[in-house]
Amino acid sequence: MSIVIDGKQVAASVIDRVKQATASLEQEAGLRPGLAVVIVGNDPASHAYVGAKSRMAKECGFTSIQHTLPEETSQEALAALVETLNADPAIHGILVQLPLPKHLQAEPIIQSIRPEKDVDGLHVVNAGKLATGDLTGGLVSCTPAGAMVLVRQVHGEDLSGLSAVVIGRSNLFGKPMATLLTAANATTTIAHSRTRDLAAVCREADILVAAVGRPMMVKADWVKPGATVIDVGINRIEAPERGEGKTRLVGDVDFQAVEAVAGVLTPVPGGVGPMTIAMLMANTLIAASRVAGRTPPRF
Numbered sequence: 001m002s003i004v005i006d007g008k009q010v011a012a013s014v015i016d017r018v019k020q021a022t023a024s025l026e027q028e029a030g031l032r033p034g035l036a037v038v039i040v041g042n043d044p045a046s047h048a049y050v051g052a053k054s055r056m057a058k059e060c061g062f063t064s065i066q067h068t069l070p071e072e073t074s075q076e077a078l079a080a081l082v083e084t085l086n087a088d089p090a091i092h093g094i095l096v097q098l099p100l101p102k103h104l105q106a107e108p109i110i111q112s113i114r115p116e117k118d119v120d121g122l123h124v125v126n127a128g129k130l131a132t133g134d135l136t137g138g139l140v141s142c143t144p145a146g147a148m149v150l151v152r153q154v155h156g157e158d159l160s161g162l163s164a165v166v167i168g169r170s171n172l173f174g175k176p177m178a179t180l181l182t183a184a185n186a187t188t189t190i191a192h193s194r195t196r197d198l199a200a201v202c203r204e205a206d207i208l209v210a211a212v213g214r215p216m217m218v219k220a221d222w223v224k225p226g227a228t229v230i231d232v233g234i235n236r237i238e239a240p241e242r243g244e245g246k247t248r249l250v251g252d253v254d255f256q257a258v259e260a261v262a263g264v265l266t267p268v269p270g271g272v273g274p275m276t277i278a279m280l281m282a283n284t285l286i287a288a289s290r291v292a293g294r295t296p297p298r299f
């Protein structure tokens with residue numbers, strides 16, 4: 001049976017450190033971190049995420065501002081709001097919740113956020129810094145940064161000699177995760193929808209990270225005995241056993257089956273998910289610390 005990592009507990013310890021550093025930043029430099037979260041439209045899942053982020057920012061002692069814009073918001077109006085937030089000295093982090101309604105283009109909006117306020121780590125400057133090995137000068141995308149904290153909990157800082165496989169090659173997760181693993185000296189493979197014999201590729205991994213968006217795709221015989229398995233997927237599936245019309249969240253890993261083979265495993269929910277929001281708080285604190293000319297803590 002594998003050890004199941006409690007992401008909530010690890011996230012809570014990150015949040016504790018953010019709270020302490022926020023208090024000393026305010027005391028010693030007179031600066032309170034500010035996070036602005038922007039949401040457009042009525043998607044209930046996005047509203048739930050944004051609400052949780054805004055609440056957590058308050059709990060951390062930040063100035064927390066939420067802009068809720070109507071579904072029919074124009075590209076120009078959204079761009080103008082980002083410009084205002086870019087220029088606001090009380091705001092150190094800007095997050096535009098994705099996905100945006102279909103009539104809006106996300107990419108120009110993301111790229112218009114000032115890189116030093118891009119706490120989602122999606123700006124090309126931040127992605128580029130990570131890709132070129134600058135792990136401390138930019139802001140790293142929250143979910144891979146959080147998944148990496150979990151990997152470090154198990155294996156420490158140095159992954160020399162370990163092989164890692166990341167399933168998924170998105171800019172949001174797969175690519176930055178592979179870069180972080182490689183930077184920590186893992187020998188890293190990125191697998192995707194065109195990979196031949198994915199199961200065989202996965203079986204080579206000492207650290208297997210699944211970020212696909214396909215419920216319970218990773219089976220027990222895809223996993224090397226004793227491997228660390230990080231499940232990033234969030235999939236809502238029907239759960240008739242809970243009653244008519246009920247649903248539940250599952251990951252990309254068949255948890256019950258893989259639990260018998262893996263050494264360490266993250267659950268869904270309660271694994272990587274809570275780390276994402278914790279790292280958003282960490283990134284906002286890092287951005288604010290830099291404005292105050294202080295060396296930010298490392299998470």
Ligand code: NAP
Nearest residue numbers: 143168169170173192193211212213232233234272273276
């Ligand atoms: P994405 O942009 O849709 O990327 C999915 C990746 O999976 C793509 O690279 C795709 O390959 C690959 N893929 C799809 N089908 C595959 C298959 N049958 N075999 C192998 N690879 C396959 O998704 P994402 O944004 O990276 O997110 C992935 C998952 O993580 C989703 O479930 C999402 O909800 C979850 N997520 C969770 C958090 C969190 O906070 N926990 C944050 C972000 C994302 P191609 O490139 O070849 O198409």
